[in-house]
Amino acid sequence: MSVPEIDALVFDVLGTLVDEPAGIRAGIRRLDPSLDDSGVERLLSLWQRHIEREQRRVLDGSRPYLPSDALDREAAEAVAGAAGCDDPDAVAELALSGTRVPPWPDSAAGLARFARRYPLIGLSNAGRTALFGLNAHAGLRWHQALSAEDARSYKPDPEVYRLAVTVSGRPPERLLMVAAHAWDLRGAQALGLRTAYVARPVGDPPAGSDRFDLYAESLADLAEQLGVG
Numbered sequence: 590m591s592v593p594e595i596d597a598l599v600f601d602v603l604g605t606l607v608d609e610p611a612g613i614r615a616g617i618r619r620l621d622p623s624l625d626d627s628g629v630e631r632l633l634s635l636w637q638r639h640i641e642r643e644q645r646r647v648l649d650g651s652r653p654y655l656p657s658d659a660l661d662r663e664a665a666e667a668v669a670g671a672a673g674c675d676d677p678d679a680v681a682e683l684a685l686s687g688t689r690v691p692p693w694p695d696s697a698a699g700l701a702r703f704a705r706r707y708p709l710i711g712l713s714n715a716g717r718t719a720l721f722g723l724n725a726h727a728g729l730r731w732h733q734a735l736s737a738e739d740a741r742s743y744k745p746d747p748e749v750y751r752l753a754v755t756v757s758g759r760p761p762e763r764l765l766m767v768a769a770h771a772w773d774l775r776g777a778q779a780l781g782l783r784t785a786y787v788a789r790p791v792g793d794p795p796a797g798s799d800r801f802d803l804y805a806e807s808l809a810d811l812a813e814q815l816g817v818g
Contacts, residue, residue, distance in 0.1 A: 592815060593765060593783040593802050598703055599753045601744075601768035602713040602720070604791050606696040607727045609687070610637075616665075616686025620679055621672045632668045639664040644714070644743045654741040656716025661687035688715070688722035693789065697728045699808030706817050708732045710753050712766075714743045745776025754780070765802070767811065771795045785811055 603609045610633060617632050618624065624632070643660050646652040665684035669675070703709055711734040713720050720736045723729070733756055740748040754761050761781030768774050769792030774784040778801070785803035786795055787810075795801060805811035 594763070595707070595765040595783060596759045596763040597708040597710060597753075597757050597765070599710045599712050599750075599764050599766045599777070599782065600700075601766070601770065601773050602711050602723060602729070603690075603715060604789060605767065605769040605787060606700075606711075606729060607690040607692050607723060608791060609690050610791055612688075612690030613637075613686050616683045616689070617668060617672075619686075620669060620674060620683050624672070632671060635671055636664040636668050639667050647743055648746060656719065656736075656738045657687070657714060658684070658716050658719045661685075661719070685722075688719045689726050690723065692727035692729065695808045697730070699812065700730060702808075702812050702817055703815075704730075704732070706815075708757070710735060710757065710764075712744075712749065712753050713737065714749075744773055745779075747776065747780045750777050750780045750782060754782075769793070771799055771801075774801055775799070787811055 600606060613633055613636055614629055617629050640660055647654050662684040665680050669680045669683060700709060709732050711731045714737045715723055716738040717736045720734055724734060735752045735756060737743050737749045739752055740746065742748055753764060757764060762783060764782045765785055766774060766777035766782045767785045767787055769787050769789035771793045774786060778784050784801040785805060786801045787805045787808060803811065803814055805814060
């Protein structure tokens with residue numbers, strides 16, 4: 590597979606560079622330490638289903654745009670209610686677990702390696718405030734961090750990817766979108782960006798019909814494919 594000629598890398602954040610479910614699990618355990626693993630997973634699934642459903646509702650126009658931290662608060666209220674907790678301080682603390690998520694072991698070093706050759710853009714569905722907290726907590730460093738809030742939408746809306754095209758000043762085909770989610774890469778591909786899938790335990794693997802430019806097992810693998818020393 591030939592390596593595309595690119596001028597900048599655009600990274601998804603949630604799932605690709607940070608382990609979002611791990612952070613939310615930790616928040617659920619703090620909310621109710623008596624929960625066993627199956628109970629934690631049940632509440633994590635409730636959180637994830639709420640976020641996915643409400644983002645879809647924003648995309649199809651059935652509810653106004655709300656940034657991710659507002660949706661996290663809704664998810665936290667649903668989880669706390671299911672756990673039998675009505676303490677508003679505990680709910681507020683749980684809502685923050687959506688941004689207190691650990692990076693994957695190779696994320697910080699991988700970004701530093703890529704930055705030696707390419708400008709790096711973070712492009713996340715996280716709102717501005719949430720993205721600020723995510724980056725600080727996980728130690729992620731960018732040349733530019735862009736939030737879907739600036740488009741008042743969520744990926745895979747083309748207008749979110751257009752943010753990266755606009756800020757870079759480069760044509761879409763000169764940008765490489767890096768993500769662990771095939772749905773995210775399809776969205777970028779639809780606007781003309783080049784695409785690189787990086788495998789992560791919590792990602793969305795490519796379907797047989799997907800044709801991305803690069804496929805990597807890790808950030809180190811992607812760096813090797815791009816010839817980044």
